[in-house]
Amino acid sequence: MSKAKLGRPRSEKSKEAILSATHALLSETMGTGLTIEAIARRAKVGKPTIYRWWPGVADIVLEVVLSQANASITVSTSDSLQETLGQFLRESMNAIVNWGGVHLRFLVAHAQKDEAFRDRFRDNFTAKRRAVLKSIFAQAMERGEIGSEQNVEILVDMVFGAMWYRLLIGHAPANETFADDLTEAIIRLVQNPPV
Amino acid sequence: MSKAKLGRPRSEKSKEAILSATHALLSETMGTGLTIEAIARRAKVGKPTIYRWWPGVADIVLEVVLSQANASITVSTSDSLQETLGQFLRESMNAIVNWGGVHLRFLVAHAQKDEAFRDRFRDNFTAKRRAVLKSIFAQAMERGEIGSEQNVEILVDMVFGAMWYRLLIGHAPANETFADDLTEAIIRLVQNPPV
Known part of the structure; x- marks a missing residue:
């Protein structure tokens, strides 16, 4: 995490992509193997982007x-x-x-x-x-x-x-x-x- | 597993030790870190003994x-x-x-x-x-x-x-x-x- 974290506005587009990717992966895999890595790959974002907003998959x-x-x-x-x-x-x-x-x-x-x-x-x-x-x-x-x-x-x-x-x-x-x-x-x- | 598996009588003593160890470990750890390894160690049995009777921890x-x-x-x-x-x-x-x-x-x-x-x-x-x-x-x-x-x-x-x-x-x-x-x-x- 960099200093830029403070005060940076949320990227709503990335956020939506992460939520959509999570929803899709859960429905496809029935919850097995749902990881931050898989979500980042599907949403085309970096893992740090995810961890900036959420502490974990759940x-x-x-x-x-x-x-x-x-x-x-x-x-x-x-x-x-x-x-x-x-x-x-x-x-x-x-x-x-x-x-x-x-x-x-x-x-x-x-x-x-x-x-x-x-x-x-x-x-x-x-x-x-x-x-x-x-x-x-x-x-x-x-x-x-x-x-x-x-x-x-x-x-x-x-x-x-x-x-x-x-x-x-x-x-x-x-x-x-x-x-x-x-x-x-x-x-x-x-x-x-x-x- | 050896051929001896077939027809071998269950060792009730080992079985009781495994059940007691599982109960104790669950109560102590609140379920986190309950593994076959930990149960085997506590019950003083080998992992194969456990797998002979149960497919897994649950x-x-x-x-x-x-x-x-x-x-x-x-x-x-x-x-x-x-x-x-x-x-x-x-x-x-x-x-x-x-x-x-x-x-x-x-x-x-x-x-x-x-x-x-x-x-x-x-x-x-x-x-x-x-x-x-x-x-x-x-x-x-x-x-x-x-x-x-x-x-x-x-x-x-x-x-x-x-x-x-x-x-x-x-x-x-x-x-x-x-x-x-x-x-x-x-x-x-x-x-x-x-x-």
Whole structure:
């Protein structure tokens, strides 16, 4: 790294090339052999360029996932929890099926070997996804669709937990049918008063 | 490997030493640097002895987990779903807290990089844990404690999913309190008729 590092504006073109190369390599190789060298070669940039912006491969993958997740998963303004939750879970599941399954599996695997990265993954990805889902439940609570006695943290754990579990273990598909089954189970849970 | 491999009885003493060494090394190193070399050195056996029984490190860890899980997680014969599920989840969570958290994180991370191992992990560990939890729900269904309209696969995904999610992401503790919260949420879900 040279003195020029300080104050140098980011080259957005190189940055985009690095993110695209990482996304392509991950999809092609299923995550095996994804290295800084391979990304630099594909993106036609030098390794120092990459290290100027990211500490390692996993952080580049995290940035790819963040930009894609924000673009592809929306929250509807429907007044029905069933509709809002159903759409959110279908879009989340489609993101896994269409582009993000390998990426997410790569990230969670890396997070088990690197505690500092695990913190960044939690703060930058899972905490934000949890906040979106919590706001869906909170709005339904305000409308009186779900009772205030519900444990929203546990609801979020059960929904995202079930999705991650299917993705990581692979005992059954993480797809739109699963999104609908999960929505139905959660609706049944929250719409009934405790006995 | 020599011809002597065929028909040779397993040396149970060496095998136990290898499993103990693996368990100790995992707990000490949090999974980083767990290698066949390190296990062989600690267990005072040769590497060929290890490779005669296991294809690699992850399969040894899997065997450690299988033997411990079977020994430490029981299923009560209570007639109440709340009691049976509560005890099962508390024991499962205690296994994570007391000895198995690092092991399970190691296994699921490895499974993301090795599809053949992922199949073995699913067949030998998660499928068996799922079968136990499903039988708990099935018995409650037979007793009429939960309705036959419940989707047991989704219930199992939500329970184990929530546990794995907390363990892997670490946003909140996977402990006895969580086991009790999860039991309560599931009981509320299954004990109410759909509206």
